[in-house]
Amino acid sequence: MQEPTGPEREISGAKIFAQNCARCHGLDGKGLSEVAGVRDLTDPGFMSTISDERMRRSIRGGRPPTMPSFPHFSEPTLKVLVAYVRALSQPELQLPPPPPPGP
Ligand code: HEC
Numbered sequence: 001m002q003e004p005t006g007p008e009r010e011i012s013g014a015k016i017f018a019q020n021c022a023r024c025h026g027l028d029g030k031g032l033s034e035v036a037g038v039r040d041l042t043d044p045g046f047m048s049t050i051s052d053e054r055m056r057r058s059i060r061g062g063r064p065p066t067m068p069s070f071p072h073f074s075e076p077t078l079k080v081l082v083a084y085v086r087a088l089s090q091p092e093l094q095l096p097p098p099p100p101p102g103p
Pocket residue numbers: 017020021022023024025035036037038039041050054055058059063064066067068070081085
């Protein structure tokens with residue numbers, strides 16, 4: 001994968017998610033049961049129906065009545081966040097590093 005350049009290199013998707021989204025979506029993205037109608041962001045079936053463009057719109061504009069809008073997110077922040085959320089439903093994007101070569 002290409003190293004990100006520019007300001008987004010300084011931004012952590014995990015941190016933005018933990019600070020702004022986890023109170024409803026959970027740190028793992030599955031969604032807390034006490035949040036009515038929350039979406040499971042780790043569900044590949046659901047997430048495959050949502051384009052990056054729609055995700056940006058949903059985050060920027062919110063999803064009434066429950067999900068608040070985040071109109072203050074900068075372009076690089078959105079980019080990193082969308083990539084992070086995307087990876088939640090694509091375990092192949094977050095494989096652990098391969099084990100060290102054996103003896
Ligand atoms: C107050 C609770 C709450 C917070 C905070 C919240 N969400 Fe949501 N989110 C929801 C609910 C509820 C839904 C389902 C709403 C719907 O489908 O209309 C949802 C839906 C979504 C969807 C699917 C949207 C779509 O287009 O169908 C995405 C993606 C998402 N949230 C990402 C995020 C991200 C990223 C953040 C943090 C920046 C966040 N959410 C913060 C409650 C929340």
